Amino acid sequence: MPEVAQDLSIGQVAERTGLSVHTLRFYEREGILANPVRRGPGGRRFYNEDDVEWLRLCVILRASGMPLPAIRQYTDLVRQGSGTEKERLALLRRHQEHVIAQIDKLTRCLDLITFKVGVYEDHLEQGPADQMCGASSLPENAEHD
Amino acid sequence: MPEVAQDLSIGQVAERTGLSVHTLRFYEREGILANPVRRGPGGRRFYNEDDVEWLRLCVILRASGMPLPAIRQYTDLVRQGSGTEKERLALLRRHQEHVIAQIDKLTRCLDLITFKVGVYEDHLEQGPADQMCGASSLPENAEHD
């Protein structure tokens, strides 16, 4: 990785992070950039690779459901520099738990959906001879009407 | 509590499904009830256990990220009765894929977050003697400034 630390335009950062330029400006307003954006002539923003790395982390956090205010909090801690590591860790751990819980919930939902898919598959395979209403508790059995 | 199977009030359904009464009425307007709600004197809604089961399924679908329009679609198919099973299956399969993809994405996010948590743990355990900036690619290394 030959980091030449060169200035990237907002458009290039958009490309690199998958965020839109709109979103990049929006995130900036929301205080979600670890270090202040430098400006070139005409007021144009310049980013560097570190900013891109930071934004990629933010994308991960967002993708895993961290709300913007929490990301801003984390950003603030990072901006405050060393001494805030314990708090950052706590924040990340909280989010980690949250993500685990999310995966858990989704997995449980998936089980049920898979079950229902199975019911329909059986039903379609062996013809609609017997209705699958009595199929015990789990799936909705509103197939009857 | 030997509930005699029939006629639950909206409040009771709210309790049983975890949805608010507001949301129940909202879902009804959105066409997300498999069979039309019966009304008692004074226009009050009456539900039965089947409705509750159906709503529980809807809750699962929502919780796993199915948008309301898709749920409405599924509801419509169910309302149309037999003959629509293939479509229902297709819809469910699509959602199943979607949930799997979601879990996948979250799992990948979790890995990264866990990695970062580990970095902070190490950092805090053995004191801030060495900065963890050089810690290779993955985590943001904005800790330096």
Added chain:
DNA sequence: CTAGGTTCTAGAGTCGGCTCTAGGGCAACC
């Protein structure tokens, strides 16, 4: 020199999914 592309700002608009309000009805209990 003009045209096209990128950028800038402040602020408005959108979308999904609720959530709540106002204003009223009915039913039961004290």
Added chain:
DNA sequence: GGTTGCCCTAGAGCCGACTCTAGAACCTAG
């Protein structure tokens, strides 16, 4: 017979996270 409590409707409001608009400046290529 008043108060409490659940219910009704239509419609407004809210929240998070974007997403877009208008109007202007700049830069580069042809």
